[in-house]
Amino acid sequence: MTKQVTQGHVCIDDLSITFDVRGGSMVALAPTSLELSPGSFTALIGPSGCGKSTLMNAVAGFVPATTGRITIDGAPINGPSDKVGVIFQQYALFPWFTALDNVRFGLKRLKLSKSEELDRARAAIAEVGLEEHAQKYPQELSGGMKQRVAIARTFAFGPQVMLMDEPFGALDAQTRLVMHDLLLRIWEKHKATVLFVTHDVDEALILTDDIQLMSSGPGRIIKHYPLAEPRPRKLNRDNVHLLETRDEIIALLHQSH
Numbered sequence: 545m546t547k548q549v550t551q552g553h554v555c556i557d558d559l560s561i562t563f564d565v566r567g568g569s570m571v572a573l574a575p576t577s578l579e580l581s582p583g584s585f586t587a588l589i590g591p592s593g594c595g596k597s598t599l600m601n602a603v604a605g606f607v608p609a610t611t612g613r614i615t616i617d618g619a620p621i622n623g624p625s626d627k628v629g630v631i632f633q634q635y636a637l638f639p640w641f642t643a644l645d646n647v648r649f650g651l652k653r654l655k656l657s658k659s660e661e662l663d664r665a666r667a668a669i670a671e672v673g674l675e676e677h678a679q680k681y682p683q684e685l686s687g688g689m690k691q692r693v694a695i696a697r698t699f700a701f702g703p704q705v706m707l708m709d710e711p712f713g714a715l716d717a718q719t720r721l722v723m724h725d726l727l728l729r730i731w732e733k734h735k736a737t738v739l740f741v742t743h744d745v746d747e748a749l750i751l752t753d754d755i756q757l758m759s760s761g762p763g764r765i766i767k768h769y770p771l772a773e774p775r776p777r778k779l780n781r782d783n784v785h786l787l788e789t790r791d792e793i794i795a796l797l798h799q800s801h
C-alpha cells in the first residue's frame with residue numbers, strides 16, 4: 545500500500561536572491577515561486593549559472609532570501625533545519641570516519657541511545673547495499689559507494705525534505721543507472737519530498753514527477769512538465785510523451801545558451 549505523506553510541504557513564494565559582490569550586487573535568482581507537495585519528486589533543470597544551486601541553498605537555509613519567503617509545513621526557513629537533508633555532488637563524507645560512523649554522525653542530532661543509533665546506522669548502510677563495506681573509510685570506497693553512504697546518512701535521520709544538487713554528476717553512466725534504481729527504491733520507502741538539480745534531462749525524465757525548467761541567469765522558473773508515467777521508466781518508443789518532453793526541454797536549453 546502506498547504510504548500517505550502529509551509532511552514536507554515546501555512553498556517558495558516570490559523568492560529572489562541578490563549577492564553583494566565587489567563594487568555592487570548581482571541577482572542570482574529572479575523572483576521565483578514553486579510549491580512541492582509532500583512526498584513529491586521534482587527536478588530543477590536550467591542553463592549553467594541560472595541559479596539552481598542558489599535556490600537549493602535557500603531552501604536548505606544556507607542563503608537568506610532577499611525578497612519573498614520559503615516555508616516548510618507552514619514554518620518559515622530562516623536557517624538550516626532538521627527537516628531538511630542535503631546531498632551534493634561532492635560526497636562530503638568525513639575521511640576520518642568509516643562508512644558506518646559517517647552515518648552514525650548524521651544521527652547525532654536525534655540523540656538516540658548508543659545501541660539505537662548503531663542499529664539505525666547499520667540498517668541504513670544495509671539499505672544502500674554496503675553491509676560488507678561498513679568498516680571501510682571513504683578513500684577505500686568508489687565514487688558510487690561514497691554517494692551511497694551519503695544517501696544512507698541523509699535518509700537515516702528521517703528528513704521530510706531532501707535536496708539533491710547533481711548528486712550523480714561525478715559518476716559514470718553505468719553507476720548512475722544503478723544509483724537511480726537505488727534512489728527510487730529508498731525514496732519510495734521513505735517518501736521525503738525531493739528537489740533534485742541535474743543537467744541530465746534523461747535523468748530527470750526517469751526519476752521525477754515534475755520537471756521545473758529555469759531560464760538563463762538570473763533565472764526563474766519558466767515552464768514545468770508533469771510526468772505521470774509509472775516507474776521504472778524507459779526512454780523508448782513506448783513512452784512517446786517522455787521523448788517529446790525530452791526534445792522540447794533540450795530545444796529550450798539550447799535556445800537559452
Ligand SMILES: Nc1ncnc2c1ncn2[C@@H]1O[C@H](COP(=O)(O)OP(=O)(O)OP(=O)(O)O)[C@@H](O)[C@H]1O
Binds near residue numbers: 564570591595596599
Ligand atoms: N555566494 C555568491 N556570491 C556571489 N555570486 C554568487 C554566489 N553564489 C552564486 N553566485 C552567482 O549566482 C549565479 C547563480 O549561481 P548558481 O550556482 O546558483 O547557478 P547554477 O544554476 O547552480 O549553475 P551550475 O549549473 O553551473 O551549477 C552565478 O552567476 C553565480 O556566479
